[in-house]
Amino acid sequence: MNRRGFFTRLTQAIGSLTGLAFAAPVVAYLFPKPSQRGNNTLTTLDGEAIPAETVEKHGARVGIAFGEPTLVVFSRGEWKAFEAVCSHLGCIVRWQPQEEKIVCPCHGARFGTDGRVVSGPPPRPLKRYRVEIAQNNILLFEA
Amino acid sequence: MGKIADWVEERVHYRELVHSQFTGYMVPANLNVWYSMGSVLLMLIGIQFATGILLLTHYIPQTSHAFNSVMDLSEKIPFGWLIRRIHAIAANLFVLVLMLHMLSVLIMGSYKKPRELQWISGVVLFGLGLFACLSGYLLPWSQLSYWATTVATNSAGSVPIIGDDMVRWLRGGDRVDQTTLGRFYALHVSVLPPLFTFIVAAHLFLMRRVGISAPPGIPKEQVKKVPFFPHFVLEDMRASYFFLAVLFVGVFFVPQISFPPDAMEPADPLFTPPHIKPEWYFLANYQLLKVVPNEFLGIGLQGLGGALLLLLPFLDRGQERRPLKRPLFLAVVVASLAGFIGLTVWGHLS
Numbered sequence: 001m002n003r004r005g006f007f008t009r010l011t012q013a014i015g016s017l018t019g020l021a022f023a024a025p026v027v028a029y030l031f032p033k034p035s036q037r038g039n040n041t042l043t044t045l046d047g048e049a050i051p052a053e054t055v056e057k058h059g060a061r062v063g064i065a066f067g068e069p070t071l072v073v074f075s076r077g078e079w080k081a082f083e084a085v086c087s088h089l090g091c092i093v094r095w096q097p098q099e100e101k102i103v104c105p106c107h108g109a110r111f112g113t114d115g116r117v118v119s120g121p122p123p124r125p126l127k128r129y130r131v132e133i134a135q136n137n138i139l140l141f142e143a
Numbered sequence: 144m145g146k147i148a149d150w151v152e153e154r155v156h157y158r159e160l161v162h163s164q165f166t167g168y169m170v171p172a173n174l175n176v177w178y179s180m181g182s183v184l185l186m187l188i189g190i191q192f193a194t195g196i197l198l199l200t201h202y203i204p205q206t207s208h209a210f211n212s213v214m215d216l217s218e219k220i221p222f223g224w225l226i227r228r229i230h231a232i233a234a235n236l237f238v239l240v241l242m243l244h245m246l247s248v249l250i251m252g253s254y255k256k257p258r259e260l261q262w263i264s265g266v267v268l269f270g271l272g273l274f275a276c277l278s279g280y281l282l283p284w285s286q287l288s289y290w291a292t293t294v295a296t297n298s299a300g301s302v303p304i305i306g307d308d309m310v311r312w313l314r315g316g317d318r319v320d321q322t323t324l325g326r327f328y329a330l331h332v333s334v335l336p337p338l339f340t341f342i343v344a345a346h347l348f349l350m351r352r353v354g355i356s357a358p359p360g361i362p363k364e365q366v367k368k369v370p371f372f373p374h375f376v377l378e379d380m381r382a383s384y385f386f387l388a389v390l391f392v393g394v395f396f397v398p399q400i401s402f403p404p405d406a407m408e409p410a411d412p413l414f415t416p417p418h419i420k421p422e423w424y425f426l427a428n429y430q431l432l433k434v435v436p437n438e439f440l441g442i443g444l445q446g447l448g449g450a451l452l453l454l455l456p457f458l459d460r461g462q463e464r465r466p467l468k469r470p471l472f473l474a475v476v477v478a479s480l481a482g483f484i485g486l487t488v489w490g491h492l493s
């Protein structure tokens with residue numbers, strides 16, 4: 001390698017290494033936030049616990065549990081809870097009391113009370129939780 | 144005035160440049176109206192930059208304030224509503240004219256050698272245009288923008304293996320939230336605009352460097368030439384004023400194209416309103432994903448379409464540019480266009 005060739009390589013090497021050194025923290029900075037597992041109490045978006053009696057009165061409510069939107073249903077004296085994010089494209093499902101089904105407003109999917117897909121495009125069932133009521137709080141547990 | 148011009152001329156010799164680039168730059172006299180779409184796009188980018196900067200003076204990129212900031216802007220600031228409507232409707236028009244521009248290049252075969260790089264830079268600009276719309280759409284933080292962005296970013300999840308990671312990278316987390324707004328805001332106001340400027344400059348530089356094409360048919364050498372300024376600039380202005388008129392009809396008579404009722408409600412991450420759909424330019428892709436039973440196949444078809452479009456000049460290397468002498472190609476273009484329009488209408492109705 002002659003002198004000019006060596007200098008060319010050297011300039012390129014210094015340039016690329018500097019670029020890499022700057023790129024690494026940028027990638028780390030933009031890295032997606034880790035999922036927050038969050039608490040198992042059903043809360044509003046602002047983190048206030050949702051009293052069990054308000055859900056008993058309305059039959060259903062979407063709140064946050066484990067850091068994710070979660071649907072809690074009170075029907076025929078029984079508590080049920082499901083992840084509220086539709087497994088199709090992420091819309092929030094709701095409880096349809098007349099049909100006793102969970103429906104998605106986006107592409108009309110329907111899920112049964114066991115979380116399974118009854119009709120529509122979602123590829124996976126909704127995850128279910130076990131519900132316990134303690135001091136008017138709604139507590140959820142992995143089923 | 145004249146004295147100042149002479150003073151500057153003596154130092155920088157700009158008149159020679161003006162002559163070589165405008166008054167003495169000769170273009171084929173038979174350039175048709177499709178050749179004016181580029182100027183229309185330049186005008187629309189100018190409008191987006193000007194209105195965007197004005198919106199920026201009041202917009203607050205924070206989930207708790209964003210919606211109120213754009214509402215205040217439209218209701219309390221003099222002509223705020225006008226600036227906002229122009230920015231939103233011109234964005235739609237921008238995508239439409241991008242499509243027209245690409246279509247005319249396809250039909251006239253102007254992407255062929257030696258203009259491959261111009262075609263590629265154009266396809267990149269088209270992608271950036273769609274990305275500018277996607278990122279801008281979230282900023283008002285309305286029910287419409289929140290849920291349309293949720294659904295649109297979720298579609299990336301159907302890419303095999305890396306899909307879920309792509310969704311998380313786009314959003315900066317599991318769900319659309321403050322992190323997403325921060326990213327989209329930075330992209331929309333400070334990454335995409337300079338990128339646009341740079342790639343548009345490259346696109347125009349290439350056009351001058353390689354030379355503008357003439358419509359297919361008569362060889363370029365045999366066509367009469369006219370000066371770019373003022374002859375062709377007048378043609379460009381005619382097309383630009385036509386689209387300005389379209390813009391103003393949109394802004395004053397059908398603003399609901401961009402502002403349906405869901406755009407007037409602040410985002411609620413726990414309640415999805417019914418009938419959420421992406422904007423019209425994403426509807427065809429969206430509908431395709433919905434009707435193709437296999438997710439991989441749906442996203443694969445789209446990836447293939449994009450790749451074919453990007454690499455077109457290397458796949459179709461024939462010299463012939465006249466559309467009627469390329470019946471197979473023309474048939475593919477017409478069929479794709481019909482497919483696109485069909486899927487869009489279907490997506491709209493379903």
Ligand code: HEM
Pocket residue numbers: 188191192193194195196198199202213227230231234237272275276277279280281282283331332333336339401
């Ligand atoms: C080709 C370029 C651009 C396109 C296609 C575009 C597109 C859009 C779209 C579709 C929206 C949503 C409008 C709404 O629903 O209200 C938007 C909002 C916004 N854009 Fe742009 N934009 C462009 C350039 C810019 C530039 C250069 C800036 C500033 C530097 C800017 C600043 C903003 C701001 C602050 C908003 C939020 C205000 C609002 O929603 O009314 N945009 N943009």
Ligand code: FES
Pocket residue numbers: 086087088089090091104105106107108109120121122
């Ligand atoms: S998002 Fe629920 S059915 Fe499509």
